[in-house]
Each structure stands twice: as structure tokens, then as C-alpha cells.
Amino acid sequence: MMTVLLVLHLIVTLALIGVVLLQxxxxxxxxxxxxxxxxxxxxxxxxxxxxxxxxxxxxxxxMVLALAMALLGRGQSRPGSILDLPPGPAIPSVPTSQAPGPNPSTTQQPTTTPAQPAAPAQPSVPTN
Incomplete structure (x- = not known):
């Protein structure tokens, strides 16, 4: 029933556009x-x-077809919003700049920290 109303609504919409453009x-x-x-x-x-x-x-x-479709669709058990959907499985995001390779979550990260750069002994003063 909803499909018939939707197709009829589409036909009426296209006819309405055509008639308005003819005026x-x-x-x-x-x-x-x-x-x-x-x-x-x-x-x-x-x-x-x-x-x-x-x-x-x-x-x-x-307008009548739009109201009829709204009233018919009101009783369906679908969630009305994306926020009402139950959470799905998590999909890991991969940066687009990263080349395909081993999964970063399974590779071991180095445990040593990189060396800190040495601080300058004296402040540098620009000369002209």
C-alpha cells in the first residue's frame, strides 16, 4: 500500500512541477x-x-497523499532516528595516508622513548 501511495505521490509531484512551469x-x-x-x-x-x-x-x-503516507508509516516499528538504533560492531578507522600493511593494533610498539634534544648552552643572539 505504501509503495502505491509513494509512486502516486511521485507522479502528482512531477505533474505539479510541470503545471507550475507552464503558468x-x-x-x-x-x-x-x-x-x-x-x-x-x-x-x-x-x-x-x-x-x-x-x-x-x-x-x-x-498534501492528502503526504498526510496519508505519514499516517500509514506512523504505526511501523522502525526506529524514527539514527540515534535510536542499537550500536553496531565497531569498525576501526584507517587513515588514508597510511599504506596498507599489518594491523597497527597487533604490532608491538617500541618501549624505549626517543632521546630528548640537548638544550643550547647559551641563548643565541642574532647579529646584523
Whole structure:
């Protein structure tokens, strides 16, 4: 049932987009319906009324289908958020700069610490 409503919702959405783009725009936008095709057999006023009514009907269908899908999907037992999911297995992250090789968690790290650099005996003063 949900799949049928989703496909119908997609068809109504595409039809609504098409009808809105066909309308004559007052500001010079994408109104492409006034120059040819439809305007040749109907008056400008009749075309505007038809497209306005069609837009209203499609917008109403769009809202009704959206509410119907929301109400049908409400009773499903899926978690509503990613945060509600149980934690999955941990996936170790590998830096992209590291070449593939042995697993760093299984290799032994050296136990000795690197030698510290010796401090300068006297402060250095720049000469000009």
C-alpha cells in the first residue's frame, strides 16, 4: 500500500512541477505556456484559469497523499532516528595516508622513548 501511495505521490509531484512551469509568470520567470501550444486554442484567460485550477487540485492531492503516507508509516516499528538504533560492531578507522600493511593494533610498539634534544648552552643572539 505504501509503495502505491509513494509512486502516486511521485507522479502528482512531477505533474505539479510541470503545471507550475507552464503558468505565465508575472515577473518574467519560467512561464513557458503562453507563447505557443496551449495558448493557440484557448484564450489567455481560459488557460490561466485551467492551469490555476489544475495547480490547486494537484496541490491538494499532494498534501492528502503526504498526510496519508505519514499516517500509514506512523504505526511501523522502525526506529524514527539514527540515534535510536542499537550500536553496531565497531569498525576501526584507517587513515588514508597510511599504506596498507599489518594491523597497527597487533604490532608491538617500541618501549624505549626517543632521546630528548640537548638544550643550547647559551641563548643565541642574532647579529646584523
Amino acid at each position: 505565465r509568470s508575472e515577473g518574467g520567470g519560467l512561464g513557458i505556456g503562453s507563447s505557443g501550444g496551449m495558448g493557440s486554442f484557448m484564450t489567455g484567460r481560459g488557460t490561466a484559469n485551467l492551469l490555476t485550477r489544475t495547480t490547486g487540485v494537484l496541490a491538494t492531492l499532494f
